[in-house]
Amino acid sequence: xxxxxxxxxxxxxxxxxxxxxxxxxxWDEELSIEQKIxxxxxxx
Amino acid sequence: MFQFRMxxxxxxxxxxxxxxxxxxxxxxxxxISTNLIEIEGRNGTGKTTxxxxxxxxxxxxxxxxxLETKPALKRKLQDLDKNPTxxxxxxxxxxxxxxxxxxxxxxxxxxxxxxxxxxxxDLDTINRKFDIIFLxxxxxxxxxxxxxxxxSKYISELEKGLVSIQNTINRKxxxxxxxxxxxxxxxxxxxxxxxxxxxxxSKRSDHAKLTQKLKQLEQKKDIKGKLELLNxxxxxxxxxxxxxxxxxxxxxxxxxxxxxxxxRERSNxxxxxxxxxxxDTQIIQICDSLRHYNIPLExxxxxxxDYAELNQLNQKLQPKKKEETVKLRMIDDLIALFNRxxxxxxxxxxxxxxxxxxxxLLRLKAQLAADRVFALLTALNNVxxxxxxxxxxxxxxxxxxxxxxxxxxxxKEIEEVxxxxxxxxxxYLALQVALGQDKTDLLSKWRELSLADGDSxxxxxxxxxxxxxxxxxxxxxxxxxxxxxxxxxxxxAKPKHEEEEENLRVLYETISKLRENVIQWTQILDNPELxxxxxxxxxxxxxxxxxxxxKFVKAVGWYLGSQFEPIPFDYKLHNVSxxxxxxxxxxxxxDRQIHIDNLSQxxxxxxxxxxxxxxxxxxxxxxxxxxxxxxxxxxxxxxxKRTLKSKLDDGSLLLAVLVRPSSEMIEIKGWx
Numbered sequence: 001x002x003x004x005x006x007x008x009x010x011x012x013x014x015x016x017x018x019x020x021x022x023x024x025x026x027w028d029e030e031l032s033i034e035q036k037i038x039x040x041x042x043x044x
Numbered sequence: 045m046f047q048f049r050m051x052x053x054x055x056x057x058x059x060x061x062x063x064x065x066x067x068x069x070x071x072x073x074x075x076i077s078t079n080l081i082e083i084e085g086r087n088g089t090g091k092t093t094x095x096x097x098x099x100x101x102x103x104x105x106x107x108x109x110x111l112e113t114k115p116a117l118k119r120k121l122q123d124l125d126k127n128p129t130x131x132x133x134x135x136x137x138x139x140x141x142x143x144x145x146x147x148x149x150x151x152x153x154x155x156x157x158x159x160x161x162x163x164x165x166d167l168d169t170i171n172r173k174f175d176i177i178f179l180x181x182x183x184x185x186x187x188x189x190x191x192x193x194x195x196s197k198y199i200s201e202l203e204k205g206l207v208s209i210q211n212t213i214n215r216k217x218x219x220x221x222x223x224x225x226x227x228x229x230x231x232x233x234x235x236x237x238x239x240x241x242x243x244x245x246s247k248r249s250d251h252a253k254l255t256q257k258l259k260q261l262e263q264k265k266d267i268k269g270k271l272e273l274l275n276x277x278x279x280x281x282x283x284x285x286x287x288x289x290x291x292x293x294x295x296x297x298x299x300x301x302x303x304x305x306x307x308r309e310r311s312n313x314x315x316x317x318x319x320x321x322x323x324d325t326q327i328i329q330i331c332d333s334l335r336h337y338n339i340p341l342e343x344x345x346x347x348x349x350d351y352a353e354l355n356q357l358n359q360k361l362q363p364k365k366k367e368e369t370v371k372l373r374m375i376d377d378l379i380a381l382f383n384r385x386x387x388x389x390x391x392x393x394x395x396x397x398x399x400x401x402x403x404x405l406l407r408l409k410a411q412l413a414a415d416r417v418f419a420l421l422t423a424l425n426n427v428x429x430x431x432x433x434x435x436x437x438x439x440x441x442x443x444x445x446x447x448x449x450x451x452x453x454x455x456k457e458i459e460e461v462x463x464x465x466x467x468x469x470x471x472y473l474a475l476q477v478a479l480g481q482d483k484t485d486l487l488s489k490w491r492e493l494s495l496a497d498g499d500s501x502x503x504x505x506x507x508x509x510x511x512x513x514x515x516x517x518x519x520x521x522x523x524x525x526x527x528x529x530x531x532x533x534x535x536x537a538k539p540k541h542e543e544e545e546e547n548l549r550v551l552y553e554t555i556s557k558l559r560e561n562v563i564q565w566t567q568i569l570d571n572p573e574l575x576x577x578x579x580x581x582x583x584x585x586x587x588x589x590x591x592x593x594x595k596f597v598k599a600v601g602w603y604l605g606s607q608f609e610p611i612p613f614d615y616k617l618h619n620v621s622x623x624x625x626x627x628x629x630x631x632x633x634x635d636r637q638i639h640i641d642n643l644s645q646x647x648x649x650x651x652x653x654x655x656x657x658x659x660x661x662x663x664x665x666x667x668x669x670x671x672x673x674x675x676x677x678x679x680x681x682x683x684x685k686r687t688l689k690s691k692l693d694d695g696s697l698l699l700a701v702l703v704r705p706s707s708e709m710i711e712i713k714g715w716x
Contacts, residue, residue, distance in 0.1 A: 006198050007195060007198065007603060009603060009606075010195075010599055010600065010602075010603040013595070013598075013599040013602075014561070014565070014595065014596060014599050015558065015561070018554060019554065019558045022206070022209075022551075022554065022555060022558060023202055023206075023558070025209075026202055026205030026206055026208075026209065027202065027205065033208055033209055033212045034212070036209055037209060037212060037213060037216075037541075037548075037551070040209075040551055041541065041544055041547050041548070041551065
């Protein structure tokens with residue numbers, strides 16, 4: 001089940017945009033780890 | 045009387061096949077015969093959810109004004125209301141001042157059904173007749189702790205997710221390194237194979253040069269030999285012819301036959317010798333016998349072939365001997381004659397039968413034979429004759445052996461001649477080959493090769509050594525080729541992200557840094573004061589430093605502040621903008637600082653409760669739900685209970701449910 005990144009407002013203040021994307025990928029339960037890595041590499 | 049039952053599945057928590065949350069838990073009675081109820085139990089046993097369900101069932105979501113200050117509660121109730129798995133059953137009965145039987149039931153995925161005194165009603169009816177006072181958990185410390193705990197748990201989960209991705213990236217980087225390593229190994233082996241190939245090529249070239257040189261030397265040697273043969277032509281031809289002739293003369297002598305004949309004759313000689321010895325023995329015996337009749341004969345002389353004494357004796361006894369010999373011969377002839385006739389036939393002249401005549405003849409023969417001296421002499425003569433014959437035979441065989449021995453000696457000469465002849469023939473044949481070539485041409489080639497110099501044996505040795513080295517290099521090359529084949533067979537496929545190694549490394553580093561931050565956040569949330577001691581301005585240079593700590597504390601402060609329910613303090617509700625987790629201080633929107641310890645939970649609840657009763661419509665019966673009254677001191681708790689009891693007694697209260705935490709599992713009891 002895909003769920004919105006919890007406490008995103010807090011995290012925005014603590015991490016860079018790139019790091020936030022990583023955290024979003026981590027939190028996305030719809031993606032496998034392989035897909036998470038692929039998506040993160042694609043954004044680079 | 046209060047009866048209660050509820051169950052639901054929590055989205056995101058329950059998995060297929062899990063049992064839903066239940067209240068009351070199995071084994072606890074769902075009915076209690078009082079309307080003043082206190083529920084104690086551990087955190088997470090569903091006490092608060094029961095109150096939430098009861099509030100939802102009795103229409104608390106319509107209490108918008110109350111919920112304005114309780115956004116978290118509002119969200120919880122809305123979530124419950126939307127939950128298709130929620131089902132509950134509540135029944136509240138009382139008989140003072142008039143009988144009331146309120147029943148609310150909700151099946152899974154359906155709207156709730158309500159009955160008042162056995163009559164189906166809607167929620168508006170319930171709202172008109174009853175008021176809900178829901179005092180939720182508003183202990184600031186607990187709220188702060190719960191929020192921080194939830195945040196900490198969430199951040200820990202993020203950290204686990206980061207570890208998982210980090211591990212996968214790490215594996216990928218290792219796979220890439222292994223793949224690259226394979227390429228390196230492959231290149232190294234290819235280089236080794238190429239090196240072996242070059243070595244082999246170089247050595248083969250050297251081998252070819254040496255072979256050419258050796259060939260020239262051998263050719264030179266061959267020409268030299270031929271020229272020498274040509275120079276010695278006459279001598280070689282002459283020698284060949286001479287030896288050929290000699291060989292032809294003796295070649296028929298078969299060495300094998302000679303040896304065999306020699307053996308046979310020697311055997312014969314031995315036999316004759318044995319026979320001579322036997323004869324000599326007889327001579328000795330006969331002479332010994334004659335000596336008994338005073339006829340002495342010297343045996344030694346006889347044995348040496350001296351017949352003088354024997355001849356004298358023969359002459360002396362000759363007449364008698366001759367006469368008796370004739371007689372004996374005649375008797376023998378007559379016996380032989382009469383044996384051809386029947387025994388009964390009559391012999392003419394004497395007119396006697398053959399039988400009788402034969403008998404007479406045999407008797408006469410016996411008489412003649414009985415002359416021992418005569419017999420011995422006859423025997424001696426016979427034996428001496430035999431000896432003569434043996435001597436002759438012996439000499440004859442000896443002559444043969446002598447001849448054969450000569451032939452045997454000749455045989456060695458044959459071998460020598462044959463060897464010399466073969467050599468001469470070889471030389472002669474080589475000469476014929478040399479004669480078949482043009483001498484001028486040979487001399488020309490000789491001049492060409494005169495400069496060719498070297499030791500052909502040494503060159504041959506070098507060639508052998510080169511061949512060994514070439515074979516070694518070829519073996520090495522073959523091994524390397526085999527290794528390469530195996531390496532390629534065992535090699536892994538090109539890793540998926542092989543071309544993105546740098547990006548993977550950057551991502552890995554980013555995650556690594558992020559993870560370190562996340563770990564620090566968790567530690568700060570667990571114990572901000574303890575965490576703060578780690579960070580000093582000096583330690584800011586490397587990793588998570590003081591500025592990062594301050595940044596986090598500030599961000600969390602704003603985050604919590606924005607979420608916090610208004611706090612009651614100094615008889616007013618204060619909207620919170622920031623919570624200082626280091627000092628446990630609320631900063632209000634009007635920039636007031638309220639320390640968490642200054643807030644009294646008990647005071648707050650009892651104030652709210654009494655205030656609610658005052659503000660609410662006295663014509664409506666009250667349903668009071670109080671969550672988390674743990675912080676009430678005994679006096680305040682007694683005040684709350686006394687107030688509620690009096691309200692029940694005066695008929696303004698239908699039901700009061702108090703929930704408080706304890707170390708016990710669940711205990712549901714009433715008070716009066």
